[in-house]
Amino acid sequence: MSEVVGEIMTLMLMAAALGMDAFSVGLGMGMYKLRLRKIFEIGIIIGIFHVLMPLAGMTAGRFLSEQFGALASFIGGLLLIILGVQMIWSSLKDDDEKVITPVGLGLLFFALSVSMDSFSVGLTLGIYGAKTVLVLVCFGVMATLQTWAGLLLGKKVRGWLGAYSEALGGAILLAFGIKLMAVFL
Template sequence: MSEFIGELITLIIMGFALSMDAFSVGLGMGMYQIRLRQIFKIGITIGLFHVIMPLLGMVTGHFLSERFGDIAAILGGVLLLILGVQMIWSGFQEKENSVFTPAGVGLLLFSISVSIDSFSVGLTLGIYGAKIVMVILSFGIGACILSWLGLLLGRKVQGWLGTYSEALGGSILMIFGIKLLLL
């Protein structure tokens, strides 16, 4: 039971870290006064992509771990480190403000862009044999809630929090990458 709780807490923290880019982009997008109905749709769509992408990654990771064993486990830890560094780096880069409507193809592209990193983390979790249902629920629910929060807060504040939230998410992923490499 203690192992279950520990894994659940770890997955919730990882889901939070992965959802920080959706939160930070949502902050900026929310400043364009998107209607509440659209905010609801955006959050649900991002949540679904944060279920699909890690699921695909986990299936791939499970396959790789069966084929390559310890090498795949080391690569999984390194992948989390690289992803964390990339998130921190991109969080402090100047971003162009591209205004597009988060509907139709624009919403799909937005959802893919903020959930692609969850494929990589899913790959690592598949290598380590994490529980699929716990992963996809933690990631999907976390992404949905943080997207809604970012979009709603974006209606109220300027973008001062976005850079720091993405850097925080990257730091959390780096910590888990180091933890996996040291075990």
């Protein structure tokens, strides 16, 4: 029982790290004059993408694990490290991001862009044989909640937390990657 609780806690922490980019971009988008119904819709769509992308990644990860065994595990840890460093790096850059409007194709592009890292993490979790339904529920629910929080908070503040939240998410993924790679060192 404690093993399941530990796995849920780990997955929720990973899901929170992955949802940080949705949260931080949601902060910026929250500055649009959005109705609560639109905020609800955006959160649901982001949540769906945070289910579909790790599912695709887990499927690919399980295939790689069966084909390449320990090498696939090493690559999975390396992917988390690279993703974590990339998230930290992008949070430190000073460029202005292009604003994507949260309607139509812009919303789908936004959802895809903030869930791409979920594919990589899903790949790693597939390699390690994580419980698929548990991963997808944790990732989908957390991404939806963080998107809503970012959008609602964005209506109230000017984005002062955005870069820091993405850096925190990157640091969490980096730590998990190092932990997974430590097995091989």
